[in-house]
Amino acid sequence: MREIQYKEIVKTVRDIIVYSASNLPQDALKAMEEAYENEKSPVSKEVLKQLLENAKIAREEARPLCQDTGLAVFFVKVGADVKIVGGLLKDAINEGTAKGYEEGYLRASTCEPFSRANLKDTVGYNLPAIIHLDIVEGDKIDIEYAAKGGGSENVSRARVFPPAAGKEGVIEFVRECISDAGPNPCPPLTVGVGIGGTFEKAVISSKHALFRDIGSVNEDPEMAELEETIKTELNKLGIGTMGMGGTQTVLAVHIEANPCHIASLPVSVNVQCHSSRHTHITI
Amino acid sequence: MSKTYYLTTPLSDEEVSQLESGDIVYLSGTIYTARDAAHKRLVDLLDEGKELPFDIKGAVIYFVGPTPPKPGDPIGSAGPTTSYRMDSYSPRLIAEGLKGMIGKGKRNKDVTDACQEHKAIYFGATGGAGALLGKLIKSAEVIAYPELGPEAIRKLEVENFPITVINDTHGNDLYQIGRSQYEVK
Numbered sequence: 107m108r109e110i111q112y113k114e115i116v117k118t119v120r121d122i123i124v125y126s127a128s129n130l131p132q133d134a135l136k137a138m139e140e141a142y143e144n145e146k147s148p149v150s151k152e153v154l155k156q157l158l159e160n161a162k163i164a165r166e167e168a169r170p171l172c173q174d175t176g177l178a179v180f181f182v183k184v185g186a187d188v189k190i191v192g193g194l195l196k197d198a199i200n201e202g203t204a205k206g207y208e209e210g211y212l213r214a215s216t217c218e219p220f221s222r223a224n225l226k227d228t229v230g231y232n233l234p235a236i237i238h239l240d241i242v243e244g245d246k247i248d249i250e251y252a253a254k255g256g257g258s259e260n261v262s263r264a265r266v267f268p269p270a271a272g273k274e275g276v277i278e279f280v281r282e283c284i285s286d287a288g289p290n291p292c293p294p295l296t297v298g299v300g301i302g303g304t305f306e307k308a309v310i311s312s313k314h315a316l317f318r319d320i321g322s323v324n325e326d327p328e329m330a331e332l333e334e335t336i337k338t339e340l341n342k343l344g345i346g347t348m349g350m351g352g353t354q355t356v357l358a359v360h361i362e363a364n365p366c367h368i369a370s371l372p373v374s375v376n377v378q379c380h381s382s383r384h385t386h387i388t389i
Numbered sequence: 390m391s392k393t394y395y396l397t398t399p400l401s402d403e404e405v406s407q408l409e410s411g412d413i414v415y416l417s418g419t420i421y422t423a424r425d426a427a428h429k430r431l432v433d434l435l436d437e438g439k440e441l442p443f444d445i446k447g448a449v450i451y452f453v454g455p456t457p458p459k460p461g462d463p464i465g466s467a468g469p470t471t472s473y474r475m476d477s478y479s480p481r482l483i484a485e486g487l488k489g490m491i492g493k494g495k496r497n498k499d500v501t502d503a504c505q506e507h508k509a510i511y512f513g514a515t516g517g518a519g520a521l522l523g524k525l526i527k528s529a530e531v532i533a534y535p536e537l538g539p540e541a542i543r544k545l546e547v548e549n550f551p552i553t554v555i556n557d558t559h560g561n562d563l564y565q566i567g568r569s570q571y572e573v574k
Contacts, residue, residue: 169520290494344572351567
């Protein structure tokens with residue numbers, strides 16, 4: 107059994123939240139630079155230039171890239187040989203989240219669903235964090251984190267198709283989602299697509315797909331090909347950067363596929379804005 | 390061909406009528422922040438026949454919920470939020486004299502009709518450029534609803550704040566124009 111201190115988890119979570127808010131990860135930065143090179147529209151190119159300048163200012167002056175510093179989303183894999191000393195894992199992640207948002211001067215964006223009262227003064231900053239837990243072999247804790255903004259989350263959608271819909275149905279569903287969204291989710295986008303499983307499995311898979319590095323290739327050749335097909339289709343939409351019109355509407359399409367019921371073909375589309383603030387750390 | 394303008398608030402009918410979708414405007418002067426919750430309260434005040442917390446005639450509202458300022462700064466990161474959530478409130482404020490809105494994303498027909506009828510402009514600022522845009526805000530003061538936190542109404546002083554005309558007073562829409570040029574059917 108390896109012992110990991112509660113306080114170490116709190117500090118790790120706090121630190122990655124503060125760092126991610128102002129440092130666009132290398133994969134996202136590279137994808138944005140490539141979009142800038144490839145964009146045909148002068149207007150979209152100009153906006154991409156502004157966004158690259160924004161990333162530079164954010165990094166150099168430790169200012170948040172975007173005022174929407176998101177809700178904190180975690181995928182955590184805990185090794186079966188880990189013993190956490192001093193408290194519960196979930197509490198440690200929440201405490202680290204509250205500290206990160208408060209000490210990093212990040213926005214308190216959590217509110218009650220109907221009264222819309224901001225929860226800042228009652229339960230802390232941006233709590234509870236959204237945590238997806240898994241138990242795996244080994245003696246480490248693996249933490250994937252992303253700050254998920256509201257604008258791109260608002261255009262995401264899921265549906266359970268009959269199996270006959272097939273690949274064509276999936277492609278059309280994603281195309282319609284991104285076409286309807288237009289400028290709203292802050293393109294150029296990363297599009298996470300969850301396929302198969304049950305309804306909620308597809309949704310969680312589409313979220314997790316967004317944590318993958320932009321530019322990485324899907325291990326499943328069939329899905330890798332489908333990703334490229336969908337990306338090509340989406341870039342035909344002409345939406346461009348921030349909807350100004352252009353050829354670079356999506357940076358990447360990431361698919362996570364799962365076996366599903368013989369009666370169903372669940373599909374979920376989770377959209378990520380150009381400011382793909384995600385990170386991965388192992389304790 | 391898009392033109393570039395340097396304007397200072399409050400804006401007049403003449404100033405906004407000359408603008409066309411795609412024009413770049415560098416805006417200076419006082420602007421006010423408001424998001425969903427603040428918009429609801431402003432419209433409620435109008436329904437009750439009460440005075441608004443700022444003069445709406447010629448005013449520009451920026452749809453933004455900034456991050457908290459670091460010590461010594463007037464404001465944190467401050468890029469635009471998605472505007473459609475204000476669609477049900479904006480026409481009422483436009484009818485009262487609002488001349489400009491700054492946000493990102495599409496507006497509905499009620500808003501664009503009101504922009505034509507009462508002469509108002511919907512401007513886009515670059516979404517996700519919060520660090521860059523926040524630095525162009527010279528001062529910020531909460532003037533109403535501090536309990537709303539990031540959604541409180543703030544009075545901002547800006548200097549050469551870069552915005553683009555999305556919907557003009559003539560019924561044009563930059564998102565439609567831009568997309569139609571690059572869409573492959």
